[in-house]
Amino acid sequence: MKEHKHAGMAKKSVHTSVYTSDVDTSRKSPVLNRADARYWSRPGRLFKHTRQLRGQAVADTTYSLKIAFDGKREQFNTGERDKVAAAAVAAEIYRTLDRSGWEPTLERYKPAKLVRTDVAKGINVDPTVGEFIAAAKSLADVGPRTMGDYCRSFRLIVAHVAGIAKDNTRYDYFNGGAGRWREQVDAVKLSSVTPQKVQAWKVAFVARAGGDPQAERSAKVSVNSIMRQAKSLFSVKEHRGQGALVGMIRGIMHLPSPLPFDGVGFHESQSMRYQSKIDAGALLAAAREELAASQPEAFKAFVLALCCGLRRNELDKLTWRQVDFDKGVIRIETTRFFKAKSEDSLGEVDLDPELVVLLREWKASTEGEFVIEAATTPRLAKSYQHYRTSRTMARLAGWLREHGVEDTKSLHTLRKEFGSMVAQEQGIYAASRALRHADIQVTAKHYLDKKQRITVGFGRLLQSSGAAPASVTTEPSPSLAAKASKQRRSPRKAH
Numbered sequence: 001m002k003e004h005k006h007a008g009m010a011k012k013s014v015h016t017s018v019y020t021s022d023v024d025t026s027r028k029s030p031v032l033n034r035a036d037a038r039y040w041s042r043p044g045r046l047f048k049h050t051r052q053l054r055g056q057a058v059a060d061t062t063y064s065l066k067i068a069f070d071g072k073r074e075q076f077n078t079g080e081r082d083k084v085a086a087a088a089v090a091a092e093i094y095r096t097l098d099r100s101g102w103e104p105t106l107e108r109y110k111p112a113k114l115v116r117t118d119v120a121k122g123i124n125v126d127p128t129v130g131e132f133i134a135a136a137k138s139l140a141d142v143g144p145r146t147m148g149d150y151c152r153s154f155r156l157i158v159a160h161v162a163g164i165a166k167d168n169t170r171y172d173y174f175n176g177g178a179g180r181w182r183e184q185v186d187a188v189k190l191s192s193v194t195p196q197k198v199q200a201w202k203v204a205f206v207a208r209a210g211g212d213p214q215a216e217r218s219a220k221v222s223v224n225s226i227m228r229q230a231k232s233l234f235s236v237k238e239h240r241g242q243g244a245l246v247g248m249i250r251g252i253m254h255l256p257s258p259l260p261f262d263g264v265g266f267h268e269s270q271s272m273r274y275q276s277k278i279d280a281g282a283l284l285a286a287a288r289e290e291l292a293a294s295q296p297e298a299f300k301a302f303v304l305a306l307c308c309g310l311r312r313n314e315l316d317k318l319t320w321r322q323v324d325f326d327k328g329v330i331r332i333e334t335t336r337f338f339k340a341k342s343e344d345s346l347g348e349v350d351l352d353p354e355l356v357v358l359l360r361e362w363k364a365s366t367e368g369e370f371v372i373e374a375a376t377t378p379r380l381a382k383s384y385q386h387y388r389t390s391r392t393m394a395r396l397a398g399w400l401r402e403h404g405v406e407d408t409k410s411l412h413t414l415r416k417e418f419g420s421m422v423a424q425e426q427g428i429y430a431a432s433r434a435l436r437h438a439d440i441q442v443t444a445k446h447y448l449d450k451k452q453r454i455t456v457g458f459g460r461l462l463q464s465s466g467a468a469p470a471s472v473t474t475e476p477s478p479s480l481a482a483k484a485s486k487q488r489r490s491p492r493k494a495h
Contacts, residue, residue, distance in 0.1 A: 034094040040065060040087035049077070065090045069097050076109050107257070124253035129158050129193070130186025131253065136233050139248045143339070148383030154230035155185045157260075160204070161197040162188045191256040198264050202227070206267070220267040231261045273445060274416040278405055280306060286403060291396075298396040300362060300372050301389065305411050308349050309418035309435055311341065312411050316387045317378055318371045320363055328356050332436065337378040344438035419443065 032039040040046055046063040063086035064077045076093055080086035097105045124131060133151050140147060159166060164184050169177030205223050209215035234255075235245045249255060284306060291299035304315040308330060317338040322331045329348040332340060340346050351359070359371075366373055372389050379386040387393065393411060400410040407413045415435070423431035423443070432443040 034067070035091055035098065037084075037087040037091040040090040041083065046078070046083060046086055046090065049075070062086070063090075065093070067094060067097065069094075070102070072102060074102075074106070074110070127190050127253045127255075128186060129155070129188045129190055130183075132190050132249070132255075133186065133233070135249050135252055136245060140233075140245055144383045145385055150229050150232050151383075152229075153226045154233055155182065156226060157198060157201055157230055158185050158188050158193055160201045161193050164188075190260075193260040194256075195258055195260060195263050198260050202264065202267075224266045224269075227261065227264070227266060234259050234261060274413075274420060276417060276420055278403075278413075278417060280417050280421065283403060283405075287399075291399065295392075295395060295399075296362075296365075297372050297374070297389070297392045298399065301392060301396050301411070302414065303355070303358070304371070305414035306418055307352070307355055309415045309422075310349070311345075311415060312387065312393065313338070313341075313385065314345075315372060316389045316393075319369050320366075320371060321369070323359055323363075323371070325356055325360060328353065337380070342438060345436050347433075347436045349434070 032042075034040075046065055048059045048062070049064045050057050050059045052058075060077070062077055062079050062081055063083060064075055065086075066073060066075045076090075078086040078089040078093075080089055093105065093109055096108060127135075133154070136150075137147055142150075158164075159181075162185070164181070170181035172178055202223055206216055206219045209219045233245070236247070237244060246255065246259070284303075287299055287302045291302060301315055304310045304318070305312075310318070310330075310332075314332055317335070318330070319335060319337070322333060322335070324331065328351045330351065331348055332346055334340060334346070362371065370388075372392065374389045374392060376388040376390070378388050397410050400413075405413055419431045419435045422434045428440060428443055432440040435443060437443050
């Protein structure tokens with residue numbers, strides 16, 4: 001009989017939290033576990049709680065239960081008057097407890113008690129958007145500019161969700177308009193920012209394009225960018241060895257469940273590959289003719305972007321100490337004025353011999369420590385990106401528009417043109433290194449344009465005179481053209 005000693009005992013799978021109840025029918029009273037509703041249907045398992053009201057004992061109309069688990073004991077009210085239904089709820093409570101632990105179970109079945117306990121501990125149980133952002137700023141291990149981008153994006157979404165008026169006063173940093181707008185947004189309860197409302201914002205944002213395919217594509221790119229930044233405030237992943245941000249914030253305040261972005265997906269990724277619309281050689285010649293003498297600082301920015309592929313912040317704060325004339329390189333390195341976009345952005349940029357000569361001429365005519373001179377001094381540790389050469393860049397952007405470069409970030413277009421030219425001459429790997437990208441996929445996805453014409457040569461077969469078009473310089477594919485010509489001369493056989 002020893003081998004039957006454990007027959008009929010409840011068993012828990014070692015791989016899952018699913019319970020099975022092996023009932024020994026030879027026994028009068030089968031052994032059941034607490035994940036089985038039949039366990040709670042037995043006498044004494046469920047009861048109606050009695051309380052004193054004005055000196056009289058008054059029993060609840062619904063069934064309750066008590067559970068001891070992991071050294072803790074708690075009473076739950078099932079909310080059911082029917083005992084069978086109450087037993088099913090009791091079993092589900094136990095399964096939740098066993099699967100997830102006490103806190104999620106209390107949050108689901110006894111939220112009022114959890115709130116009272118947290119209030120006693122000084123935990124904020126109903127935070128506003130502003131209180132949440134303040135907590136994120138104090139705990140997130142990211143730079144002030146990055147955190148500023150996250151917060152601006154989230155506030156933009158919250159303003160739409162809360163119906164806060166959107167006008168240009170929110171950009172008024174001098175007369176207090178921006179501050180007043182931010183105060184309105186920060187006063188919104190975080191619990192009111194639900195996934196459904198975020199999804200509605202996402203749909204409305206794209207709908208403003210009015211069915212214009214080009215505008216819709218741009219709107220989807222913007223939505224994905226705004227959401228990606230805002231969602232970073234609710235990160236559930238480790239970052240640089242730091243625990244998940246959401247987990248750390250939960251230690252000081254209650255966060256809604258679900259979180260604002262739970263279940264809200266991104267739009268399909270739009271192609272961001274660069275398509276060149278400029279003649280770099282002609283543009284450089286025009287800049288030398290029109291900018292070199294009249295707007296020398298704008299000309300410097302143009303050359304550093306197109307010929308060296310420097311980012312705006314890199315050339316904005318480039319110092320002469322970073323230019324090695326003997327070695328013929330510019331060193332992108334951390335200085336007291338500049339912090340790189342990432343560690344991969346640090347490195348050396350090779351210079352053409354002619355550009356070294358030009359840089360020597362520039363240095364001889366300047367007195368300050370910066371390559372591009374400006375009256376404004378650098379501002380550090382800001383929540384936004386500050387540029388000391390903003391006025392110079394604005395003049396250059398205007399000049400570029402006049403010469404056909406109509407992109408919003410025209411200076412970055414010059415960097416992309418630089419990357420495409422390097423890739424054409426020396427391959428994508430060389431372009432990735434010249435652009436100082438962390439991943440070659442970034443180079444392929446965003447920066448490269450097809451510079452060479454790719455055709456099969458069928459155009460020759462469409463001409464009656466046989467003369468090749470003067471504008472097409474690429475030789476046709478001999479094999480494809482010959483095959484097509486042969487098929488044209490050979491009559492089809494009758495079947």
